Amino acid sequence: xxxxxxxxxxxxxxxxxxxxxxxxxxxxxxxxxxxxxxxxxxxxxxxxxxxxxxxxxxxxxxxxxxxxxxxxxxxxxxxxxxxxxxxxxxxxxxxxxxxxxxxxxxxxxxxxxxxxxxxxxxxxxxxxxxxxxxxxxxxxxxxxxxxxxxxxxxxxxxxxxxxxxxxxxxxxxxxxxxxxxxxxxxxxxxxxxxxxxxxxxxxxxxxxxxxxxxxxxxxxxxxxxxxxxxxxxxxxxxxxxxxxxxxxxxxxxxxxxxxxxxxxxxxxxxxxxxxxxxxxxxxxxxxxxxxxxxxxxxxxxxxxxxxxxxxxxxxxxxxxxxxxxxxxxxxxxxxxxxxxxxxxxxxxxxxxxxxxxxxxxxxxxxxxxxxxxxxxxxxxxxxxxxxxxxxxxxxxxxxxxxxxxxxxxxxxxxxxxxxxxxxxxxxxxxxxxxxxxxxxxxxxxxxxxxxxxxxxxxxxxxxxxxxxxxxxxxxxxxxxxxxxxxxxxxxxxxxxxxxxxxxxxxxxxxxxxxxxxxxxxxxxxxxxxxxxxxxxxxxxxxxxxxxxxxxxxxxxxxxxxxxxxxxxxxxxxxxxxxxxxxxxxxxxxxxxxxxxxxxxxxxxxxxxxxxxxxxxxxxxxxxxxxxxxxxxxxxxxxxxxxxxxxxxxxxxxxxxxxxxxxxxxxxxxxxxxxxxxxxxxxxxxxxxxxxxxxxxxxxxxxxxxxxxxxxxxxxxxxxxxxxxxxxxxxxxxxxxxxxxxxxxxxxxxxxxxxxxxxxxxxxxxxxxxxxxxxxxxxxxxxxxxxxxxxxxxxxxxxxxxxxxxxxxxxxxxxxxxxxxxxxxxxxxxxxxxxxxxxxxxxxxxxxxxxxxxxxxxxxxxxxxxxxxxxxxxxxxxxxxxxxxxxxxxxxxxxxxxxxxxxxxxxxxxxxxxxxxxxxx
Numbered sequence: 001x002x003x004x005x006x007x008x009x010x011x012x013x014x015x016x017x018x019x020x021x022x023x024x025x026x027x028x029x030x031x032x033x034x035x036x037x038x039x040x041x042x043x044x045x046x047x048x049x050x051x052x053x054x055x056x057x058x059x060x061x062x063x064x065x066x067x068x069x070x071x072x073x074x075x076x077x078x079x080x081x082x083x084x085x086x087x088x089x090x091x092x093x094x095x096x097x098x099x100x101x102x103x104x105x106x107x108x109x110x111x112x113x114x115x116x117x118x119x120x121x122x123x124x125x126x127x128x129x130x131x132x133x134x135x136x137x138x139x140x141x142x143x144x145x146x147x148x149x150x151x152x153x154x155x156x157x158x159x160x161x162x163x164x165x166x167x168x169x170x171x172x173x174x175x176x177x178x179x180x181x182x183x184x185x186x187x188x189x190x191x192x193x194x195x196x197x198x199x200x201x202x203x204x205x206x207x208x209x210x211x212x213x214x215x216x217x218x219x220x221x222x223x224x225x226x227x228x229x230x231x232x233x234x235x236x237x238x239x240x241x242x243x244x245x246x247x248x249x250x251x252x253x254x255x256x257x258x259x260x261x262x263x264x265x266x267x268x269x270x271x272x273x274x275x276x277x278x279x280x281x282x283x284x285x286x287x288x289x290x291x292x293x294x295x296x297x298x299x300x301x302x303x304x305x306x307x308x309x310x311x312x313x314x315x316x317x318x319x320x321x322x323x324x325x326x327x328x329x330x331x332x333x334x335x336x337x338x339x340x341x342x343x344x345x346x347x348x349x350x351x352x353x354x355x356x357x358x359x360x361x362x363x364x365x366x367x368x369x370x371x372x373x374x375x376x377x378x379x380x381x382x383x384x385x386x387x388x389x390x391x392x393x394x395x396x397x398x399x400x401x402x403x404x405x406x407x408x409x410x411x412x413x414x415x416x417x418x419x420x421x422x423x424x425x426x427x428x429x430x431x432x433x434x435x436x437x438x439x440x441x442x443x444x445x446x447x448x449x450x451x452x453x454x455x456x457x458x459x460x461x462x463x464x465x466x467x468x469x470x471x472x473x474x475x476x477x478x479x480x481x482x483x484x485x486x487x488x489x490x491x492x493x494x495x496x497x498x499x500x501x502x503x504x505x506x507x508x509x510x511x512x513x514x515x516x517x518x519x520x521x522x523x524x525x526x527x528x529x530x531x532x533x534x535x536x537x538x539x540x541x542x543x544x545x546x547x548x549x550x551x552x553x554x555x556x557x558x559x560x561x562x563x564x565x566x567x568x569x570x571x572x573x574x575x576x577x578x579x580x581x582x583x584x585x586x587x588x589x590x591x592x593x594x595x596x597x598x599x600x601x602x603x604x605x606x607x608x609x610x611x612x613x614x615x616x617x618x619x620x621x622x623x624x625x626x627x628x629x630x631x632x633x634x635x636x637x638x639x640x641x642x643x644x645x646x647x648x649x650x651x652x653x654x655x656x657x658x659x660x661x662x663x664x665x666x667x668x669x670x671x672x673x674x675x676x677x678x679x680x681x682x683x684x685x686x687x688x689x690x691x692x693x694x695x696x697x698x699x700x701x702x703x704x705x706x707x708x709x710x711x712x713x714x715x716x717x718x719x720x721x722x723x724x725x726x727x728x729x730x731x732x733x734x735x736x737x738x739x740x741x742x743x744x745x746x747x748x749x750x751x752x753x754x755x756x757x758x759x760x761x762x763x764x765x766x767x768x769x770x771x772x773x774x775x776x777x778x779x780x781x782x783x784x785x786x787x788x789x790x791x792x793x794x795x796x797x798x799x800x801x802x803x804x805x806x807x808x809x810x811x812x813x814x815x816x817x818x819x820x821x822x823x824x825x826x827x828x829x830x831x832x833x834x835x836x837x838x839x840x841x842x843x844x845x846x847x848x849x850x851x852x853x854x855x856x857x858x859x860x861x862x863x864x865x866x867x868x869x870x871x872x873x874x875x876x877x878x879x880x881x882x883x884x885x886x887x888x889x890x891x892x893x894x895x896x897x898x899x900x901x902x903x904x905x906x907x908x909x910x911x912x913x914x915x916x917x918x919x920x
Contacts, residue, residue, distance in 0.1 A: 167198075391600040
């Protein structure tokens, strides 16, 4: 609908008309002007229409002509300004630069390799070692130079696991002794000279390993500190030299690939025109027989020679790829060659597919002041058509907030209408109705109401919202999780997929991951260097060269190469004015098409989610972080939540060591409070281990009172101690927490657990003796093996403590002898409150008394005595001698490791540990 237009003539005429007849026909003319259809803004400033006419007349008589002239003149000026702002709006940014996307080569120059699909990542499905294994051994000079970090960063970007070792030291274990298999499939040297200069013993071991398991070597040859010409590398282990010579500190231009079988991701017979950055390239010369050129370049002295070679191993039967130059890994084509070399040297066992999925989201449709015109929408459709030539099935994905539809000027409203007219060409997803951050709403009903408005808008304009995908403004509520958002999304839109750049953190981008929560798949989202304010090419932050570099082998290009699925965030303003986004993505597609064998594809968000979690099933469960540790996360976290409801310390167990007594004694202190009890697990929350973890941080915090500087909050869950993934989960959420562990004789702990299960009428424990349980073989029934594991595994104390110490500092972990809790709890509690730095000091002498009948200490609260429940302190039948001897031998090595660990940490050795080591 067209808005009424207010002209200057209209305003002057009405002002004159009103002033002239004020005294004669005040109330009639006032009502006429206020209700005039061509001057609607005055109605908001008028007196109520229901006001009696005699009051209007009286008011008119009290005011003289001059006052009425001033009042009406002021009102008229305000109305003119208001109409100008609402109808015209601020001056719209215009196009400054007509951009044409780069055409790096003909669009028909498609990949020469057979297309594949995203069915694997890192290792083919047929791989014998699996994707999650560490299969790359990287040797770095000690101390490692920056080039080693460039290599490790690139491996992380590609989700390829590695083991870092240092040159000049003993080799790490290379073989899995239990299976007789090679641990590593490729050996990488940050400086290939470290390989040639290895001592004879380690060199022979490494070469034997490489020959036996057909493991190749990938090395770099940095320029070094001094310039050299036609130099050789002395091979000290064999009293010979390298099968090539080299010259350093050179500049190059026109690097070119040949037709080598190594080339897979990067195209063969490819020449990159022009000089290349840096002056520390290395040239390979006088290649011996069996050494071949992989990539060549033209050097500043006019010679053309290799910068990447393959030594086929005529002398030692070990394949080697050597790349020359100190800063070689700065170049995108060397990075691709690095990936190709890993695939080549591992015979395909370390491999990335040649297919990449791509989705480009356009956030904030209809929102803001830099809106699309009709011509911009037509250009958007043309850009989509251009991209579909490179990316089959490509659709721009438009995120809309219906509240702001037709809220621009006339040209912009035409753009809105053009989007609706061409709606079936694009994919669509819902933003919030008014583009408000969802975390600001604590009630699900508020969110569902606003989503319903947006849905009604979509339905009224027949916008096809079919992909079950949504994105929240500023990623609010996605991570950190705002459960109300997920609930509302499912209820109104049936959302199953979203994306965010915030998990686990915005930076570094190479570590962004996905997760699933409350039935919704959350995929990692990438930034492309274009943000809301990026309207004009000449104003690009850091200069236009930064954008061009990002496209032509830089950050944006590498994001696409190193991620199987790329969801790029853009904004509506990137498609108006200079239309930076179409320029960027069309240029990127051409860059990828012309220089690589990658196949770009576009599939719907549901298929993206299905593929992603098939590739990375281990990411199904998020590892919850602490929102208060990340400024960005705090900004998109509900103000009703705070980190004071997270515990200051954890009592982690293990079970049957006295943790329940410790839990009860701690609560006697006036400034220590525990978690609220759970209906399912009683005093234990059991969040970090088990199904409760999927409920998220909000659920966990609901189990705690709010602490402060003087009150310490803690949780006791004895299942945490031996949980393999628990330390990483706990440290991610509670990195500054203290960890309390309690240990007793591992054999006694095992027996106590067995008797505990019998007391709870566990069928397996009732059907088998303790001896049968602990000595059961691998072919025993599953239930018996499960009981055996719960009896024996937690008692391997050193092994589990080392896992906690890998993440927490030693001073954050406090180990208690469980026997002391039983016989000298006052000393234990005094030492513990001193360790936790809790004040005021609480004298447990007045609160703990020994109960002779029960055989353990009870609490004294006022004049009453309170002991632990009847399930605690049971007296069991004696353990049989065979089981005692068997357990001593079983735990001998573990106990020896525990003694070393306790000594290292400065603890006294418990009496029971000394006795068991002597008797074992």
